[in-house]
Amino acid sequence: MNRRRVVITGLGVVSPVGNTVDEAWESVKNGKCGVGNITLFDSSRLGVKIDAEVKDFDIEKYGIDSKAVRKMDRFAKFCLAASTQAITDAGYTKEDLAGKKIGITLGCCLGGMDAMSEGFEKINNPDAGPSRLPPLTSPLMLSNEGAANVAIYYGFKGPAWALNTACASGTDAIGLAVDMIRSGRVDVCLGGGAEAPITEFGVASFQKLLALASKFNDCPQKASRPFDKDRDGFILGEGSAMLMLEELEHAKKRGAKIYAEIAGFGTSCDAYHITSPLKDGSGAALAVKDALEDAGMKPEDIQYYNAHGTSTHANDVGETNMLKLAFGEDQARKLHISSTKSMTGHLVGAAGAIEALFCVKAINDSFIPPTINLENPDVEGGCDLDYTPNVGIKCEVKAAASASLGFGGHNGCIIIKKYED
Numbered sequence: 300m301n302r303r304r305v306v307i308t309g310l311g312v313v314s315p316v317g318n319t320v321d322e323a324w325e326s327v328k329n330g331k332c333g334v335g336n337i338t339l340f341d342s343s344r345l346g347v348k349i350d351a352e353v354k355d356f357d358i359e360k361y362g363i364d365s366k367a368v369r370k371m372d373r374f375a376k377f378c379l380a381a382s383t384q385a386i387t388d389a390g391y392t393k394e395d396l397a398g399k400k401i402g403i404t405l406g407c408c409l410g411g412m413d414a415m416s417e418g419f420e421k422i423n424n425p426d427a428g429p430s431r432l433p434p435l436t437s438p439l440m441l442s443n444e445g446a447a448n449v450a451i452y453y454g455f456k457g458p459a460w461a462l463n464t465a466c467a468s469g470t471d472a473i474g475l476a477v478d479m480i481r482s483g484r485v486d487v488c489l490g491g492g493a494e495a496p497i498t499e500f501g502v503a504s505f506q507k508l509l510a511l512a513s514k515f516n517d518c519p520q521k522a523s524r525p526f527d528k529d530r531d532g533f534i535l536g537e538g539s540a541m542l543m544l545e546e547l548e549h550a551k552k553r554g555a556k557i558y559a560e561i562a563g564f565g566t567s568c569d570a571y572h573i574t575s576p577l578k579d580g581s582g583a584a585l586a587v588k589d590a591l592e593d594a595g596m597k598p599e600d601i602q603y604y605n606a607h608g609t610s611t612h613a614n615d616v617g618e619t620n621m622l623k624l625a626f627g628e629d630q631a632r633k634l635h636i637s638s639t640k641s642m643t644g645h646l647v648g649a650a651g652a653i654e655a656l657f658c659v660k661a662i663n664d665s666f667i668p669p670t671i672n673l674e675n676p677d678v679e680g681g682c683d684l685d686y687t688p689n690v691g692i693k694c695e696v697k698a699a700a701s702a703s704l705g706f707g708g709h710n711g712c713i714i715i716k717k718y719e720d
Contacts, residue, residue: 309543311384351536351644372411406468406492408648410442465705470651474564492649536644563594569708580621608638
């Protein structure tokens with residue numbers, strides 16, 4: 300029996316480099332960086348002064364009722380906005396979806412950090428205390444709130460799942476959506492990620508782990524520099540990206556435009572360490588090989604690889620080693636690779652989702668986005684592949700792979716290919 304094919308019919312994004320798909324894609328194509336000074340809170344007590352924030356965001360321009368907005372944390376607003384874009388782009392209306400068995404799978408690592416931070420502040424304030432906690436603190440800080448709010452707003456009745464595999468959450472959520480469509484559980488499913496971790500508590504937590512860049516506080520746009528010798532950590536970012544996925548025949552029957560096809564999904568766990576990846580990349584290589592096998596493709600079938608590329612020593616070296624294992628050293632050297640985190644920062648649970656979206660656009664536009672700030676490649680440290688330094692290139696992309704490597708050793712990989720009937 301033929302396997303049900305899964306295609307992408309809608310895209311939506313809210314990000315540090317743009318709040319529409321066209322704006323975000325044009326930014327990364329042209330090497331425009333979304334990193335800047337922290338404005339969402341007073342960072343005077345922290346050593347890290349920079350982040351990658353969403354700018355000029357207004358949830359109400361999407362027609363969302365202001366009363367409903369007050370019951371959402373920041374990450375859920377991002378999710379609803381990106382989902383609305385993807386739904387509209389796919390040619391659906393709210394009336395089309397109400398009461399239908401439509402699914403949503405959302406990758407979210409940290410959940411409602413605004414609600415949590417406000418709760419901490421209230422409960423530790425001698426003039427406030429537990430009695431002054433906002434009534435919705437508990438539901439607003441849960442990571443399932445984003446998926447739930449989308450289902451509530453649109454009224455669809457299928458599975459509404461939140462998935463947390465740390466920085467692999469967005470990729471795994473898309474993979475879960477693919478599996479649900481393939482199994483016949485649903486014909487239509489939103490898949491993606493959302494995150495809004497930029498609070499004093501959130502930034503301080505990653506700073507304490509020595510994971511964030513701090514050497515470039517005076518020149519923020521130079522701070523995220525994957526695979527560069529001068530890198531010193533990642534940039535915490537925020538936003539959401541959502542993809543509307545459909546079973547192929549369902550999409551064709553309604554005359555939907557088709558961006559691309561999701562051909563394969565793979566997942567694995569390093570089973571090694573709570574924060575550090577395996578240096579030899581062998582754990583993540585299992586996920587990539589799994590995705591290639593699932594797609595029925597060979598390493599040489601992939602032209603573009605969107606790297607996890609966090610701008611940390613452990614990730615950049617381990618991921619480079621992984622590519623050599625998964626693709627073979629010769630083929631890894633032929634791959635076009637780039638880390639769009641050099642421009643977006645690290646969107647944590649939403650990272651894999653926005654990077655999947657950029658893979659779709661790379662296929663549609665025949666364009667490889669650059670890794671900016673790659674001025675002094677860390678060849679001696681082992682980062683010796685072609686990471687598309689500083690300037691993007693025109694190149695036909697028939698198939699692209701995107702992998703995400705999360706704390707806890709969670710690895711996910713999806714393969715997206717040009718749609719052919």
